[in-house]
Amino acid sequence: MAMIHSGDAYNSVFDVKSYLQEHFFSDKPDIQKVSRFHFDMIHQTLRKGNFTGPRLLEIGGGPNLGNAIQACTRFPEIVFSDYTETCRQSVEKWVKNMPDAIDWSRQIQRTCDREGEGSTWEDRQALLRRSIKEIIPCDLLKSNPLEPKVYEPFDAIMTSYCVEAASPDKNSFKESMKSIIKLLKPGGILIMFNTVNESDYTAGQAHFYSLQVDEPLVKEAVVEAGCRIVSSTISDTYSEGYNGERVTDGEGILFLAAIKQ
Numbered sequence: 510m511a512m513i514h515s516g517d518a519y520n521s522v523f524d525v526k527s528y529l530q531e532h533f534f535s536d537k538p539d540i541q542k543v544s545r546f547h548f549d550m551i552h553q554t555l556r557k558g559n560f561t562g563p564r565l566l567e568i569g570g571g572p573n574l575g576n577a578i579q580a581c582t583r584f585p586e587i588v589f590s591d592y593t594e595t596c597r598q599s600v601e602k603w604v605k606n607m608p609d610a611i612d613w614s615r616q617i618q619r620t621c622d623r624e625g626e627g628s629t630w631e632d633r634q635a636l637l638r639r640s641i642k643e644i645i646p647c648d649l650l651k652s653n654p655l656e657p658k659v660y661e662p663f664d665a666i667m668t669s670y671c672v673e674a675a676s677p678d679k680n681s682f683k684e685s686m687k688s689i690i691k692l693l694k695p696g697g698i699l700i701m702f703n704t705v706n707e708s709d710y711t712a713g714q715a716h717f718y719s720l721q722v723d724e725p726l727v728k729e730a731v732v733e734a735g736c737r738i739v740s741s742t743i744s745d746t747y748s749e750g751y752n753g754e755r756v757t758d759g760e761g762i763l764f765l766a767a768i769k770q
């Protein structure tokens with residue numbers, strides 16, 4: 510049985526490049542289905558509710574710019590947060606266009622093609638670089654996850670696969686949701702992805718902990734935190750493996766959008 514890491518271990522053993530390759534970048538059809546699911550859910554939600562506003566917070570974004578590529582067209586001031594320093598550095602290198610930054614151009618091109626609204630990927634790349642205003646630490650186990658920073662509530666919050674990675678148990682999952690929703694304006698939109706019943710996932714050779722959550726628990730946590738759920742969908746498309754190794758034991762992905770009351 511592989512050792513399962515969490516907490517501080519993220520800062521020593523989380524391999525950013527392997528994580529992105531195994532879960533998002535690979536051309537394997539089941540991994541591309543995950544990317545398509547993210548695209549469709551975010552696109553439909555933002556368009557249907559015509560959500561827009563200046564300020565969006567990404568909580569526990571890891572090294573992943575996938576959600577922000579879409580969101581920056583409607584939210585031109587993005588605060589990007591993550592617990593792990595190497596993840597924050599990876600995003601910072603990209604924003605500063607440093608030579609050893611991860612190349613997001615294929616994902617940006619793919620997003621613009623899927624939108625089909627005539628944006629060029631070069632323009633979107635420039636827009637995203639301008640939109641990410643701050644890259645800051647966050648810890649969902651603190652009552653203000655963005656401590657020591659204090660912000661006016663945001664117009665939108667996005668978070669994927671983070672609350673279950675941070676929470677030791679179901680009660681803590683619910684407390685973390687409350688802390689997240691305190692950072693959202695009344696009328697603001699929460700866009701969230703969770704893995705269903707996942708207990709571990711990989712980043713390269715290392716395995717990481719995930720709290721097993723299901724749709725009823727996530728919905729209960731979001732409602733108890735003061736939100737009205739506007740849509741939710743489960744995708745059974747989750748990667749079976751990468752190069753012969755399984756990358757998650759999750760059963761699927763839950764997407765949920767909710768408005769703070």
Ligand SMILES: C[S@@+](CC[C@H](N)C(=O)[O-])C[C@H]1O[C@@H](n2cnc3c(N)ncnc32)[C@H](O)[C@@H]1O
Pocket residue numbers: 516519568569570571572573591592593596647648649650668669670671674675
């Ligand atoms: C599965 S990754 C998800 C990353 C990204 N949101 C994505 O969709 O690819 C889990 C993330 O949770 C973060 N994390 C772990 N413990 C945390 C904590 N206590 N507070 C906030 N984030 C945490 C890690 O740094 C990591 O980036």
